[in-house]
Amino acid sequence: MATKTPHTRFVSLRLTESDLLDLAAQAEQAGLSRSELIRRRALNLPVLSRTDIQTADSIDKVGRLMKFLYPKNKAWATAEERRKYWRTIEDLQRTSQVLRGNPEEEKCSPK
Known part of the structure; x- marks a missing residue:
């Protein structure tokens, strides 16, 4: 099994309250953390609900x-x-x- 490369770099992002709530709901629906959802979207990886x-x-x-x-x-x-x-x-x-x-x-x- 391949070992995971740790995520050591940070990216700052500003969102409105409603955008943050929407992002949290999408992450919940997909069973992912908000960070993982943003990471997958940024890298064009699939996000399955x-x-x-x-x-x-x-x-x-x-x-x-x-x-x-x-x-x-x-x-x-x-x-x-x-x-x-x-x-x-x-x-x-x-x-x-x-x-x-x-x-x-x-x-x-x-x-």
Whole structure:
């Protein structure tokens, strides 16, 4: 595991009271400190909110449930309908990855 480089330099910043409250609310929503939020924004790093991560987790659960419920008997649908079913699962996986800030896609395949 790589060791973290300590943050030893300081930057001063003036904000209005309402800007400070807004910044604090954004940091709270993302689960970050105000300093970390400002650092990520200044360095163009992704800032994910906890809501997005929770939504991505829920979408993953739906996708896993659909995969689990996929009928083993191929007579339940035509080949085109089965492809649509799997495309839906893949769309759910892609959406989950985008919400997590990771657009790399991993495709699932029927077994």
